[in-house]
Amino acid sequence: MTRVLVTGGAGYIGSQTCKALALAGHQPIALDNLVHGHPWAVRWGPLEVGDIADRAFLDAVIERHRPEAVIHFAAYAYVGESIQEPGRYYRNNVAGTLSLLEALRDHGVRHIIFSSTCATYGIPDRTPITEEHPQRPINPYGASKLMVERMLADFETAHDLRWIALRYFNAAGADPDGEIGESHDPETHLIPLAMQAVRGMGPVLKVFGNDYPTPDGSCIRDYIHVSDLADAHLKSLDYLRHDGASGAFNLGTGQGASVFEVLERIRQVTGRPVPIELAERRPGDPPMLYADAEKARRTLGWTPRYPDLSETIEHAWRWLESNGYTEQ
Numbered sequence: 001m002t003r004v005l006v007t008g009g010a011g012y013i014g015s016q017t018c019k020a021l022a023l024a025g026h027q028p029i030a031l032d033n034l035v036h037g038h039p040w041a042v043r044w045g046p047l048e049v050g051d052i053a054d055r056a057f058l059d060a061v062i063e064r065h066r067p068e069a070v071i072h073f074a075a076y077a078y079v080g081e082s083i084q085e086p087g088r089y090y091r092n093n094v095a096g097t098l099s100l101l102e103a104l105r106d107h108g109v110r111h112i113i114f115s116s117t118c119a120t121y122g123i124p125d126r127t128p129i130t131e132e133h134p135q136r137p138i139n140p141y142g143a144s145k146l147m148v149e150r151m152l153a154d155f156e157t158a159h160d161l162r163w164i165a166l167r168y169f170n171a172a173g174a175d176p177d178g179e180i181g182e183s184h185d186p187e188t189h190l191i192p193l194a195m196q197a198v199r200g201m202g203p204v205l206k207v208f209g210n211d212y213p214t215p216d217g218s219c220i221r222d223y224i225h226v227s228d229l230a231d232a233h234l235k236s237l238d239y240l241r242h243d244g245a246s247g248a249f250n251l252g253t254g255q256g257a258s259v260f261e262v263l264e265r266i267r268q269v270t271g272r273p274v275p276i277e278l279a280e281r282r283p284g285d286p287p288m289l290y291a292d293a294e295k296a297r298r299t300l301g302w303t304p305r306y307p308d309l310s311e312t313i314e315h316a317w318r319w320l321e322s323n324g325y326t327e328q
């Protein structure tokens with residue numbers, strides 16, 4: 001059993017990872033400032049409410065729980081907002097993480113798994129994207145995550161901190177058992193917005209661009225099930241505990257799906273067409289992003305259990321139907 005501090009443990013992927021940790025016999029301790037996280041999503045261990053930028057709070061939490069490793073999700077993650085308010089993103093995602101890393105250094109916590117993103121690649125030169133692809137983020141959100149990757153490498157050199165950066169592609173779906181799922185406010189992601197439109201809970205779905213250089217003109221993304229993301233954190237923890245070398249790993253299915261393909265799958269799953277209107281391209285959307293996740297398979301032994309997008313959508317739909325995307 002490993003005691004693991006999970007920053008952002010009340011969030012979408014963090015809470016799913018707390019569940020996976022607990023099921024594997026570990027002890028998750030969620031730390032969350034509840035700006036975007038939900039207390040109802042923390043069910044598998046204690047919740048410490050506070051901010052990673054608050055060093056005295058971090059010291060107290062680390063002294064109380066003596067974690068052996070940290071999984072670090074706590075961050076802001078709205079690309080559009082990061083362009084409007086870069087200071088907010090650099091302060092929270094970069095300065096907040098620096099405060100965390102210094103606390104880990106001072107308390108002798110040696111292992112950290114970090115939520116990074118395919119947004120660190122920017123507009124790719126080629127797909128599928130491997131970890132060696134140049135990282136040229138095109139928005140402050142992606143830049144903030146890349147800065148943290150650099151800080152991790154420097155903290156390893158100076159302080160022997162061992163790290164894994166997991167570069168997620170598009171997180172999607174919900175807990176297959178229906179216990180937890182996505183609940184963002186505001187919601188900006190394609191699958192939940194399309195489902196809200198199907199249920200008449202939200203406006204008609206705007207399709208951002210149908211003139212991209214892709215087969216049907218809409219953007220292609222790699223939608224990876226949130227449970228598979230959680231599982232990758234578990235595998236990373238095992239890997240670090242067995243002296244695996246620090247490094248970055250892409251997490252995706254390796255399959256791209258266009259916006260129109262996603263909408264068609266949603267129609268098949270829900271039995272109802274998604275009401276849409278065509279809209280302008282959203283600034284900063286690359287036409288095509290999908291992962292080469294071979295390194296994670298080879299090195300961490302990770303393969304997605306839910307590679308079928310229809311099943312991912314089914315889980316998301318079940319969660320929406322039973323929870324209505326409202327606060328519980």
Ligand code: UDP
Pocket residue numbers: 170188189190191193205206207208209219220221259282285
């Ligand atoms: N998208 C869309 N309408 C929406 C939200 C998203 O057409 O209301 C498109 C978006 O342009 C992108 C894809 O769906 O190509 C996935 O967007 P999302 O915001 O879910 O994730 P991102 O790829 O930006 O991380």
